[in-house]
Amino acid sequence: MTIVIHHNPKCGTSRKVLEAVRAAGHDPVVVEYLKTGWTRPQLQALFAVAGIAPSEALRTKGGRAAELGIDGPDADPEAVLDAMVAEPVLVERPIVASPKGVRLCRPAERLQEIL
Known part of the structure; x- marks a missing residue:
């Protein structure tokens, strides 16, 4: 079972989720999205x-989202x-994909839904 975590090593929640995946006995694929960036199709599929x-x-x-005028309900x-592709930091983290689904694991406990 392959698990992919879209990870920011500077984020405490992201580190906690990565640790939990490993503690559950998985060797996840770790994607540091701030380095690799996002594509529109990738984000659309995950969401x-x-x-x-x-x-x-x-x-x-x-x-930053407020500065760009994209933080409101409308x-x-x-x-x-477009903003997320241009500025990957605008994507909340971590996003975890497993054979059981995809979750934005914030809070970290949401990971349990897909392990």
Whole structure:
């Protein structure tokens, strides 16, 4: 069973989730998305399987989303995706994909739904 974690090593929640995946006996594929970036199709697929809208995976902490005008409930999903592709840090983390589904694991306990 392959598990992929879209990970930011500077994030405490992301580190906690990665540790939990490994503690459960898995050797995950770790994608440091701040280095690799995102593609629009990749984000669309992850969000579709997770059952979330782009705005639900938007990192609003730090204020960049507000600066771009994409943090409100009426934000255009296409604009949110464009911003996420241009600035990968705008995607909340970690996102974990397993054969049982995809979850934005914030809070970290959401990981248990797909292990």
